[in-house]
Amino acid sequence: MTTEKRNIDELDARIIAILQSDGRISNTEIGKLLGVSEATIRGRIKRLIDDEMIQIVAVSNPLKLGFEITGDLYISVDIAKMENVINSISKFKELWYIVSTTGSSNLNAEFVVKNLEDLHDLVYNRLSHIDGIQKVETAVIIKYVKRRYDFGTPLD
16 A cells, blocks of 8 residues: 555545545536536546545444454564564454554554454464564454544645
């Protein structure tokens, strides 16, 4: 995933805001709302996706889908083995979000598992056997207080 900053203009920002509100809205409807052609909207959205500025996906609620446990992993890694650890944990389906961080851990990951047995397996049988992982801390989410993806754009 690239982190190169790219500039967006007012039209891009308005398209993103509309999609954050309703990701299923048609390009034609967006065009009508913004007073531009469907082709312009289609091209803009394609570029925003290609440039990794947006993704258009269904955001599910794991708890309602039968996953009983969600949470965060704080992973301390031997820096010399960071690439090996990242390559290994990136393959774990239970880890849907992984970031390199500053602070007391080098990597943070969000996980979704069906039950305590699966969490135990993830932490004690799989993560603990990866060369370079020094320590894993878990934080289980007990309640979603705010779970939104419409945080806006830098132009807001």
